[in-house]
Amino acid sequence: AQRVTQPEKLLSVFKGAPVELKCNYSYSGSPELFWYVQYSRQRLQLLLRHISRESIKGFTADLNKGETSFHLKKPFAQEEDSAMYYCALRGSQGNLIFGKGTKLSVKP
């Protein structure tokens, strides 16, 4: 089965604290994983993808095939990071399979 699990519905941290949004996947074969973000009143947008191995807005995510995880991390959260975050897996047909999303709230 192809599935993405985001165990936390809501994650609340204080500004400056580290943040980790969890994502686990189920996929046979080489997965292609993404993180999408939706800020308040904005459209869903690509944050990063694992094959780029890049850091966007201070966020990084490492694919761990052994643990089938693709957790999103940032060492020091900012208030403007508050948003809904979706982990997604590209399915065998090319479409995206999303997790339920995690709402990140960064408090001042």
Place this chain on the structure above:
Amino acid sequence: EAGVTQFPSHSVIEKGQTVTLRCDPISGHDNLYWYRRVMGKEIKFLLHFVKESKQDESGMPNNRFLAERTGGTYSTLKVQPAELEDSGVYFCASSQGDRGPGYTFGSGTRLTVV
């Protein structure tokens, strides 16, 4: 470049009525996708067009949903007749290739069936 445009942004209709959602992809993007998020659930794939052809419609929930992409440009998604469980946010996305870096999403249409 102009982004993916969806309209209407909101639609409130009564159960049994018909609603048509429209998506204008980024010019030149052959791939167009429809997704939806029902309240409390994950964003789910509905279907995928390559130009005017339906590449994959495995996510369409039932035959009350009809999607078209005449001429390979904009796409419409019609729900007829609408049911209460159809309420949610319908997203459209487009990409140049089907294995590209990721999609560009529209702002979504929030459909409420009462």
